[in-house]
Structures are given as C-alpha cells and as structure tokens.
Amino acid sequence: MKSFEEIAEIIRTNFSDIQIEIKSVVKFEPFLVISSDKIDKICLYLRDYPELCFDSLVNLSAVDDFNGTKVKDEQGNETMTGGTMSVYYHLESIKFRHKILLKVITDKDNPNINSVVSVWNSANWHEREAFDLFGITFNNHPDLRRILMPYDWEFGHPLKKDYQNPEFYQGMKIPY
C-alpha cells in the first residue's frame, strides 16, 4: 500500500517530460492533473508498473466545469463561452489496496481525450456515457456511440450546464 505522495512521486520521476500537476489543496481527495493526450500512456504505465499495479478502473466521471467567460447579448441573456470540461479517473489496485484520483482537463469547445479502453475494458461504457452526456470525444475508442440517449438524439449533450431542451422530439412536445 502506497500513499498518494509516493505514487505521485513515482509518476513524476518516470514521466519527467509530461506536465503533471499535483493538487491536494482542494478539500477531501487529492488528485493529479494530467494532460489529455498522455492519459492513456500514464494509465498503461500505472497498470503495468509492478509496484503500483492499478488493475482496476473504479469510476470515470466527466464534469462540465462551467468556468467560461460570461457574455451578454443584446437581449440581456447570458451565455457562456469557452471554459473547460474535466474527466476524473478513480483507480484502484486490488493487489496493493491503494487508490489514486487522476484528472484530465480538456477544452469545452473541442473536448478531446485519449481513450483508456485499451488499458481497462471497464472504461468502454463509462467513456460512451461521457460522450453521450457531455460530448467528449475519446480518441481510439472502439465503439463511440450514444448509450443512454436515443441513437438519433441530435439536440446536444444533456449534462452540459448550458444544455437547452429541444421543443420537439420526433413530433412529441418535450416540455410537456
């Protein structure tokens, strides 16, 4: 069993060229911030490095950080532009019983993260869900389709904070 600091140190020494941000100032759970194009490599390393052996991806959650700049149009309606979305990876090693939380931040206008399905198969549906509800594209995902919403849902990704319900879906009025 290794503490968070030890694990962070191992990653930092092995991936010196990758920018890793350690945040433990936020209350409750410390996490590492990793850039979106290196997450798959780091995850593979975390899984295969014998002293870490993170063999299980417990959870993968996407979040709309809702931190863009507010813009007011002529009618006085506020809209958000820019900002980021983040994806949290909860990893756990069943062998050593240690846990770690990784965070990937991506641009909200063009969310794009490397998929970790090749590392853990359990990421498959989690990533599909993140794609479905947030519109985050996972590169190299084998089967990136909508999962909870209908396949023909063309009105955006509902868990985004600025999502608006459409008026009609297949002739049915939605805000009934």
Add this chain to the structure above:
Amino acid sequence: MIYEFFYNLTGNSILSGSIVALLPLFAFLLPFVLFAILLERKVAGHMQDRLGPMRVGYHGILQTISDIIKLIQKEDIIARDNDKLFFNIAPVLTFTGSYAAFAVIPFSSIFLGVKIDLGIFYIIAVTGLVVAGILMAGWASNNKYSLLGAMRSVAQIISYEIPTILVVLTIVMLTGTMSLIELSENQIGYFWNWYILGGPEMSLQKLFLIPFMLISFIIIYISTLAEVNRTPFDIPEAESELVSGYHTEYSGMKFAMFFLAEYANKFAVSAIIVVLFFGGYQSPFGYLGNSLGMTWLVPIEQFFWFISKGIFFVFIQMWLRWTLPRLRVDQLMAVSWKYLIPIAFVNLLIIGVISLF
C-alpha cells in the same frame, strides 16, 4: 362397439360416423381440457404456496370457462407478413393430429371409436401430423422466436419418438398384438396382471420381467413428456427464452386450438401408457358390476378407471412441471440419444431373451 350402436339407431352410416367422431370431443375432451387447465393452475398454486384462481365460482371452478369466453371474444390477429394459408391451417392440423389419436383409444370395452388391429401403430403415425402443424406454425408466423421454437420442437419430437417406439416395440413383441383393445383385454383381472408387473401369465418369467418393465415404463414416460413438450422438456415453448415458441404470434381461437391440442396430447400419451402398462380400462380390483350382477355397470366402471388412471399421469406431468427447471437443447438431445435410446434398446433385447423361455 359404439359405431354399430349409432348405426342401428340412425340407420345412416355418415350420420352415425360423424356422431362417433364428435363424441369423444364433446363427451370427453372438452370437459377434460376444462378440468385439466383448472387442475394445472390449482396444482401450481398449491405447490407454490398460493391458492390459484379463486374468484370465478366456488374456488375458481368456472375460471376456465370464463377464459374460453374471453378467448372467443378476442380478435384473431393475422400479421401482414404471415404466410396466411399455412398460418391458418397450422392450428387445425395440430389439433387434428392430436385428436385423431382418440379414435382408437379404448375408454372402455364399448366406448371405442373404431376397432383396428394396428391401434398403437396408428397413433404413432397420426401424431406425426402434430410435428407438421408445429413446423408450419413456426414458419408461417414469420417470427424468429417462433421459428426457433418450431425447429427445436420438431427436433425434439422426432428424437424422442425413437425411444417411445422402442418401448412400444417391447410390449408388442411380448404380447404379439398392436391392438389397444386387445392389450387392455389381456390385462383383465387384478392389478398384478398389468404389464408393468410382468403381464397376466403367472410364471417365473413374470418375476424376471418386472424390473425391465419398470425400466420400459420410465423410458416411455420420460420420452412422452418430451413429445408433449412438458417441463423439463418444454424447450420449444421455453417461456423465458423464446417467449412462447411456435404459438407466439397466435391469438384468440387459433391460440385456443393449440392449447386444446396440447392438453389433448397430454391425455393421449397418458392413455397410451395406461394401456401399455397399467391395464388400460381394467379395474385393479375387479368390478362392482360383476359382483352385484349388474353387467351394464361394468363399462361405466371401466370408463371411470381409464379416466382416473389417465388423469393421474397428467397430474404427475403437472407435478414435474412445477418442480423441475428446464434442460438445454443439447442436453435434451443428449438425454435421448445417449441414454434413453441405448437403454431402451438393451432393454428390448433383454425382454426378448426373457420371453423366449
């Protein structure tokens, strides 16, 4: 026989023929089905710690009648892509196949549709129509579940016909007759004359026969269970897999026809077992009519014994159904080809050898 009786009464061969043809249907089959469906539901209910139907009539005795009224009122749905000709013929054919078997089943010494010497042969041949009906229904429904169910059903019935026939052959070899009425007459007297206990001849041979007759009985009971698609062999209808198998697409009266055929079949196979092993319509303890000197009572008693024995075996079918899980297709085939057929065959040989002495 009953045909001669009506011929003498009406003097018209066609009319009396029709009466004889319809008699088992109305005098026996419909009441039996009404009763058997209720029995099934009551048996299921009580085995499962509940009461079963209770609302219609006293303890739900009119439940089946109300169900039939409901079925008659229902719309007869034919989907656009069904093969209409076959779709309509299939239930009729299935029912005909199972009903035709009743022509030779001896309910009592006088209540017998037609007396033919090849009774058992006829039953095995004519129930083949059921297979055709089921396959037709599965194909014409144009539904993948129905088709899978029908295919399974046909494979199953054909495989299980072999052990059935082997056991029938055992009895035929032993007795030298294929006539059901003759088989029944042979077992007259008390229950130790039944073929399950070695037959009517009192000799050492009888003692040797008893264990092998028991084996024969078990084989034929298992394989007839499979032939009428009952649990643990209810794979064609496997409710949890194939929804309802070949009759998924049927509604209203056509569905009722399948249902009727199923229950008719259930009794028909029980009747065959009763005739082959359990004395047919013979009473196990002699006749009240004979000892009272009222010979007209004897056929009625015979009718009573035949129905009771038949319903007893139908009851066991129900008991098994609500106790056992269902086999898988390949296991079902394995039971037939790997176990039942070799055992039945060896059994046939042994009984043949015993009967030589």
Add this chain to the structure above:
Amino acid sequence: MSIRTEEMVLNMGPQHPSTHGVLRLELTLDGEIIIKVVPHIGYLHRCFEKHCEVITYPQVIPYTDRMDYLAAMGNEFGYVIGVEKLLGIQVPERVEYIRVIMAELQRIASHLIAIGTYGADIGAVTPFLYCFRDREKILSLFEITCGARLLYNYIWIGGLSHDLHPDFIRLTKEFIKEFKSNLRELNNLLTYNRIFIDRTANVGILPLETAINFGITGPMLRASGLKWDLRRDDTYSVYNKFDFDIPVGEGKMGTVGDSWDRYYVRVLEIEESLKIIKQAINSIPDGDVTSAIPKKIKPPVGHIYSRVENPRGELGYFIISDGSTSPFRVKVRAPSFVNLQIMDELCRGHLVADVIAILGSVDIVLGEVDR
C-alpha cells in the same frame, strides 16, 4: 453441393420475459450459437444525474431509491455516507447500527429476487414464488419501520427518518428463525437440483483477470474467486464491528467463476447477512436517531467518492460540491451498468438458452443501468 448459410440477428427485448426489465440484446446467431451480443440500454433513462444538479442534497435521496429499486436502502446508504463525509458529520452509533441492519435486510431481499428470478429464467417457477414469499416478510419489516415497502427515503443525511418500531427487533428475530429453514428448502429444491446444475455449471465462465479488467464487482467478482468485499476491504459505517465471512466461488459444480458459482455466492451471502443482522440486533445501542440531522445542508467546496457494497456490487457516488445547497455534479458508478458490459465476453460460443442463464447470473437492475 454447398449450402449457403447466413447469420441470423435475433432481437431479444426490450419486451422479453427474461431481460429483467427493458434491456435489448442484439444477438448474432449461427444456428443457435451466439457469435456476438450487443446490449442496447437507455430505455429507462430518467436523467438522475441531471436532476441532482437542480435539487438540494436531501431531495436527492428519494431519487437514489429509484435507481436500484430492489436495493433502495443500499442506494440511500452510499449517497448519505458521501454527503456526511463532505459535511464532516459524525452520526450516532444507533443510527449506524440501524443502517447496517436495514442494508443487510435489503441485501437478503435483493438476493432473494436474484435467486428466484434466476430459477424462473432456467424454467423452475416454483422457487421464484418461495423467494417472493420470504421477501414479502422483509418488506413488511421495512413497512413497519418507515411506512414504505419499496422506495423508503429512510436513511437521511445525519440520521434516519424514524426510529425503529418497538416490535421490530422481535419480528426480525422471528423472521431469521423462520427464514433459515426456508432457505434450506430452497437449496434442496433449486440449488442442488441436477438439471439446474447442468444448466448453470460451466456456463459463462468468467476468469478473475477478465473480471478485474472489466471492473466487475460484487457477487460476480467474488464468484470468480477473489475475496473482495467493500464491507471488509474499504470498511464503512460499523461493519468492522461484526464478524462475517466473505463467500467466494469455489467451482464446486464446475469451473470457478461459472454461472452456478455466481448463483451460489448469493445464496451464501444471504447466510452471512443473517449473521450480521443477528449480531447487530443483539448489540444495538440506545440513542436518538434524529439528533445529528443538520438544519442546513451546505457542504464546502470539494469532491468526494463514496462507495458501498450494494447487493449487485460496488455502488459509488462521485459528488462534487460548489458550496451551494445543491450538488454541482453527482456521478453514479452503478454496479449493474459496469457488470452488464461483460455480456458479450461471457456469451460468445454459447447457445441462446445460455444467454438467459448468463444474464440471470449477472443479475442486473435496469433502473440502475440506465439511471
């Protein structure tokens, strides 16, 4: 002469007797042999996560009930633990004990459904009704406790909605006594039935490495041979005070990790839960169950991942707070959602009838898969 053959696509569900709700499986068949299974979900999607963003923290609890509706107590438990950690509340001992009793009773009720419906899937309808008879008694216990039979809203942040009914402990003891013989009867009728074993042993074997890689948790993971139970390995509430075993699959009737093992682990878990309940009701302390309920629920900025061992596996809530009265984001790691992914892996090469046997042993609740 060669016969042209082609694969058949069979659509199982969303209206099908054995898909345990509105799951749609697209089976590609070669004859009756499965080549591929594609699950389609989302027919029961009720936007739980979106709802959470506009309602306050206590208002989320009734919604959690409606996810895994067969184990509503467990759902509330996991969520409430998370929010309490965010708030930094210590709840009274009595509350913890009652929560554990309720969660374990719920586990029995949920496993009874899993076992019963599994029997019904295999074709034995009678055990199904036996299981429901016993579950009914547990539901009556819940009913005298909080008035509801299925969706309770009983476990609140910092406490409980009601204290135990004065008769509860007596009735629970009676239930345990009666249930033990019923369980023996069930084992005789179904568990050791030869046909049942033939149908389930060596069917859908799940090796341990595959299971871990697919994130499988709960009875499925334990059936593959790993002693992993969050109640012991990442203990929460007062589970560390009780003595209980963690049953694992041993391949008694076939291979480790087959459908029979998955089924049997659930049967054994029922017995372990009975043990925990017995210990808990004998040592339950006195106290006030509502004293620690906070007046105002407004957690500080931060995030927490709280998880509990639900009957179907690890139920996790990832709660992000932005300092207001409603959560900024709640992500649910639903055990059924993750476990269902394995279907294609398990079913390939088996027969259509085995799909039912495997799906039943995975034991999903669609309310949780779709949320």
